[in-house]
Amino acid sequence: MANRGTPLGLLLWQKIRSFNIRSIMGVPGDMNLELLDYIDEVKDLNWVGNANELNAAYAADGYCRASGSPGVVVTTMGVGELSALNGIAGAYTEQVKVIHIVGTTPMAAHEKRLMIHHCLGPSPDHKVYEKISQHVRAAHCWLDNPATAAKEIDRVVHECYAQSLPVYIFVPTDMVHRRVPAQPPSQIELAPLTDEFSKDSAISATLSLLYQARSPIVIVDALTARHLGRDVARRLVEVLQFPTFSTSMGKSIIDETKPYFSGIYNGRVSIPGVCEVVEQQSDLVLDLGPLLADSNTGGHTRSIAEHKLIAVHPHHVSIAGVVYRNIGLVSFLSALLETIELHRLPRVAAPGRIPLPRPKDADSELITQSWIWTRFGDFCRPGDILIAESGTAQFGLPDANLPEDVTYLTQVYYGSIGYSVPACLGAAVALRDRDRQGRVILVVGDGSLQLTVQEIGTMVKLGFQNIIIVVINNNGYTIERAIHGPEQAYNDISVWNHSAMLEFFGAENGRACTRAVRTKKEFDEVVSLPEYQRPTSIQVLEVFMEKMDLPWRLASQIEIINARNAQAQKT
Ligand SMILES: Cc1ncc(C[n+]2csc(CCOP(=O)(O)OP(=O)(O)O)c2C)c(N)n1
Numbered sequence: 155m156a157n158r159g160t161p162l163g164l165l166l167w168q169k170i171r172s173f174n175i176r177s178i179m180g181v182p183g184d185m186n187l188e189l190l191d192y193i194d195e196v197k198d199l200n201w202v203g204n205a206n207e208l209n210a211a212y213a214a215d216g217y218c219r220a221s222g223s224p225g226v227v228v229t230t231m232g233v234g235e236l237s238a239l240n241g242i243a244g245a246y247t248e249q250v251k252v253i254h255i256v257g258t259t260p261m262a263a264h265e266k267r268l269m270i271h272h273c274l275g276p277s278p279d280h281k282v283y284e285k286i287s288q289h290v291r292a293a294h295c296w297l298d299n300p301a302t303a304a305k306e307i308d309r310v311v312h313e314c315y316a317q318s319l320p321v322y323i324f325v326p327t328d329m330v331h332r333r334v335p336a337q338p339p340s341q342i343e344l345a346p347l348t349d350e351f352s353k354d355s356a357i358s359a360t361l362s363l364l365y366q367a368r369s370p371i372v373i374v375d376a377l378t379a380r381h382l383g384r385d386v387a388r389r390l391v392e393v394l395q396f397p398t399f400s401t402s403m404g405k406s407i408i409d410e411t412k413p414y415f416s417g418i419y420n421g422r423v424s425i426p427g428v429c430e431v432v433e434q435q436s437d438l439v440l441d442l443g444p445l446l447a448d449s450n451t452g453g454h455t456r457s458i459a460e461h462k463l464i465a466v467h468p469h470h471v472s473i474a475g476v477v478y479r480n481i482g483l484v485s486f487l488s489a490l491l492e493t494i495e496l497h498r499l500p501r502v503a504a505p506g507r508i509p510l511p512r513p514k515d516a517d518s519e520l521i522t523q524s525w526i527w528t529r530f531g532d533f534c535r536p537g538d539i540l541i542a543e544s545g546t547a548q549f550g551l552p553d554a555n556l557p558e559d560v561t562y563l564t565q566v567y568y569g570s571i572g573y574s575v576p577a578c579l580g581a582a583v584a585l586r587d588r589d590r591q592g593r594v595i596l597v598v599g600d601g602s603l604q605l606t607v608q609e610i611g612t613m614v615k616l617g618f619q620n621i622i623i624v625v626i627n628n629n630g631y632t633i634e635r636a637i638h639g640p641e642q643a644y645n646d647i648s649v650w651n652h653s654a655m656l657e658f659f660g661a662e663n664g665r666a667c668t669r670a671v672r673t674k675k676e677f678d679e680v681v682s683l684p685e686y687q688r689p690t691s692i693q694v695l696e697v698f699m700e701k702m703d704l705p706w707r708l709a710s711q712i713e714i715i716n717a718r719n720a721q722a723q724k725t
């Protein structure tokens with residue numbers, strides 16, 4: 155009897171694997187070790203092992219963004235669990251699917267309130283940390299009962315997918331080997347529930363507006379990808395052929411090489427001409443998956459009249475201010491595609507991608523902010539993943555014209571510096587898990603790098619050959635200097651020798667795979683080297699730039715915010 159059924163720990167990993175997840179992030183601890191043993195018993199499921207739990211959480215986030223499957227991170231109660239919290243909060247606020255599994259003290263210790271290491275103070279509440287994460291998850295469960303464990307896992311995984319948010323699974327150490335009765339394979343509904351009546355009403359309202367429109371446009375924003383709508387959105391814009399814009403956070407969801415692709419719309423922080431097309435010349439705006447955070451809207455300067463706006467949110471659609479509830483984004487877009495009558499759609503000439511005006515410092519031989527970002531567009535190839543860290547990179551890279559099938563990742567809204575290095579690892583793991591070719595190109599500032607640099611060690615450990623790390627060395631926190639205190643010591647950082655970095659992390663040929671450039675000519679030469687075109691080992695390129703040089707989008711957003719603050723002071 156005792157041997158019947160599946161050990162709970164094994165069941166958990168089998169279920170995780172069934173979601174096309176092949177890698178597990180995390181850091182071991184005595185409260186999760188025996189759970190980790192069961193990973194090896196599941197075919198094609200692998201332990202990554204990160205340098206710390208914050209990095210593990212960022213890596214799980216990057217894994218999800220690059221693969222569509224939830225990222226999984228395992229920590230040990232309290233000490234590891236809390237370190238991961240910042241990364242989980244980022245996933246929550248940017249709607250990324252992450253499953254955080256926490257190994258905890260045994261059940262018996264909970265009742266006796268035993269003082270076991272990692273607990274909080276005298277007579278500890280062993281579930282106190284669970285309360286701390288309640289604001290950054292969609293659901294949680296305790297696997298404290300073999301009879302309900304399978305159902306509980308299914309329930310939280312459903313919420314993870316349906317809401318596209320992190321969830322928590324707490325596993326007490328004494329439950330890991332308990333047998334769970336054999337059960338039929340679970341059929342978890344992944345899509346959010348959709349009210350068919352509400353959907354039909356929204357579809358007819360949308361179609362009649364589309365057929366009447368003369369100058370409609372489309373905006374494709376971040377939540378489209380987070381809620382797994384990339385493919386259906388791509389098919390839709392292909393059918394519509396309306397001028398199509400993306401946003402800083404939605405970049406790369408839509409193929410930028412299409413003639414209808416017309417650039418990045420970011421309120422008043424857009425290339426001249428873009429705002430006019432979106433806000434004034436259009437008579438209908440189909441806004442897919444909007445995420446209206448400050449740096450995704452030019453500091454909240456989007457201005458689209460409500461009467462001409464169809465906003466397709468993850469769980470509802472808003473049409474000229476009327477809300478249609480309980481409609482999943484993918485369900486809505488698929489139904490729209492099925493019912494649309496092509497011959498009734500207006501034909502609209504797209505402005506195409508409006509070029510950037512020539513910058514004042516165009517003739518500089520040294521690398522400038524006005525020059526470098528479009529170069530990454532030229533450097534990328536189909537299949538690559540491009541990752542931007544917060545800072546000047548994030549405000550610059552929207553200017554890159556990406557080839558088809560490049561995935562662009564960045565954490566704009568939560569904006570936790572250091573995110574990008576572990577997210578790069580997570581994306582590389584995801585590519586490998588999917589047997590996909592392509593380079594993973596990370597652009598990170600010298601300041602942000604210092605927060606999570608250890609994860610380069612994990613990249614080396616796993617033997618990734620397709621990662622290119624570009625470090626923007628502009629002598630400290632340039633974005634912060636631009637906002638306040640340009641010469642203040644708090645915006646300086648400790649000076650690192652980036653040439654020694656790869657070697658320190660144990661990369662073979664580390665020194666040979668590290669280069670530094672100051673001029674445009676040098677940059678172009680390096681990125682055309684075979685090691686950069688078809689890398690066979692991890693590469694580091696340090697790019698020196700002026701301390702106070704800014705991408706125009708950053709300067710423009712700061713100007714808007716300063717003007718607003720000055721106005722507020724007056725009144
Ligand atoms: C975890 C965290 N700490 C602090 C900040 C504030 N912050 C935002 S950007 C930034 C500086 C980034 O500097 P760097 O990576 O060198 O980029 P640069 O602007 O110089 O290109 C800081 C400190 C933050 N966003 N997240």
Ligand SMILES: *[C@@H]1O[C@H](CO)[C@@H](O)[C@H](O)[C@H]1NC(C)=O
Nearest residue numbers: 650651652653654655657665
């Ligand atoms: C930086 O590291 C490289 C590689 O180890 C070394 O050759 C160089 O001398 C170091 N530079 C400084 C200024 O220490």
